[in-house]
Amino acid sequence: MKITDIKVQTMEVPLLEPFRISLGVITHAKSAVVSVETDEGKVGYGEGSPGILITGENLPGTAAGIELLKKDLIGLDPTDLEAVYCAMKRSQAHASTVKAAIDIACHDLLGQKAGLPVYQLLGGLNNFIETDITVGINKPEIMAAKAKAWVEKGFDTIKTKVGTGIEEDVARIKAIREAVGSHVKIRVDANQGWSAKEAVQFIQRLNEYDLELVEQPVPYHDIAGLEYVTKHTDVLIMADESCFMATDALRLVERRAVDVVNIKLMKCGGIREALKINAICEAAGIPCMLGCMAEETNIGVTAAASLGAAMKNITRADLDCTFSLSKLPFKGGMQVEGANRLVLSEKPGFGFLGLKED
Ligand code: MG
Numbered sequence: 001m002k003i004t005d006i007k008v009q010t011m012e013v014p015l016l017e018p019f020r021i022s023l024g025v026i027t028h029a030k031s032a033v034v035s036v037e038t039d040e041g042k043v044g045y046g047e048g049s050p051g052i053l054i055t056g057e058n059l060p061g062t063a064a065g066i067e068l069l070k071k072d073l074i075g076l077d078p079t080d081l082e083a084v085y086c087a088m089k090r091s092q093a094h095a096s097t098v099k100a101a102i103d104i105a106c107h108d109l110l111g112q113k114a115g116l117p118v119y120q121l122l123g124g125l126n127n128f129i130e131t132d133i134t135v136g137i138n139k140p141e142i143m144a145a146k147a148k149a150w151v152e153k154g155f156d157t158i159k160t161k162v163g164t165g166i167e168e169d170v171a172r173i174k175a176i177r178e179a180v181g182s183h184v185k186i187r188v189d190a191n192q193g194w195s196a197k198e199a200v201q202f203i204q205r206l207n208e209y210d211l212e213l214v215e216q217p218v219p220y221h222d223i224a225g226l227e228y229v230t231k232h233t234d235v236l237i238m239a240d241e242s243c244f245m246a247t248d249a250l251r252l253v254e255r256r257a258v259d260v261v262n263i264k265l266m267k268c269g270g271i272r273e274a275l276k277i278n279a280i281c282e283a284a285g286i287p288c289m290l291g292c293m294a295e296e297t298n299i300g301v302t303a304a305a306s307l308g309a310a311m312k313n314i315t316r317a318d319l320d321c322t323f324s325l326s327k328l329p330f331k332g333g334m335q336v337e338g339a340n341r342l343v344l345s346e347k348p349g350f351g352f353l354g355l356k357e358d
Contacts, residue, residue, distance in 0.1 A: 015326065140174070213236035241267075301321060
């Protein structure tokens, strides 16, 4: 099989409401959808969803990066995943959403050629994964009401955004815990909003609200700060923005700087790099979560869910961005069953059926 062309289409899908985190406000999913075409008539789909607050890329840049890759990728066999990945790395530094888009599409093609769903090619532990649901930053009573409504729909884990100030943040967690009761897990994501010492003080004050974990308490570059927080608190500490690539994961586990690592395809550049992160963490006894950008659609989430379902060391999922979309732009892929279960297609590849017509 050979790649004959790569087409890119950008789209922006409004969120049902603006989503606020400590770094800023997100209003739209933004996706560069790629179709990788082949000489056998098969087409693989992928997406690159830049979250400028996290990856530093924007949508025109992602689309332009994919266009630039064409000259390096046309003629390659898309199912030679390592060859494709090496060609992308030679062509562009970083550019993780560019690489993720192509990598997802090539996994789709590998599955189609093999006649197997991608989750099975990746290990096939399960054909589904259960996700938490995230509540954006707002007034405590609004966050509590939203959390309660999600629990009533059937979610058993609430992830809540914080990071604007210790007193406000404590009020938010208190309100959410009182609203959802003691049986619901609460994970907290500060998106780099605190210093290491603030984080330790904050987590000590929150002990009574029984947090499951705290995600990215300190700025992404402060690995010593992450290590300090992990060593001075009992709650699990998770890296998100501090871990883009496998090399970041290695640095984190060498220092025992975190207890859990959040893998996102849009940070690391696709499934191939994600597998390396997971392997490093698993060898160190550190479980992973599979997360998504708020800007992703059901293409990226299907790919992430396929990896998360397949691997034993991926014990948590934060793959909730499609619940915030005003419409699902793509046909096929994963389907939501019940409140929180993302069930993968049994069709070869990811089971994508193309863009919906407006
Ligand atoms: Mg995060």
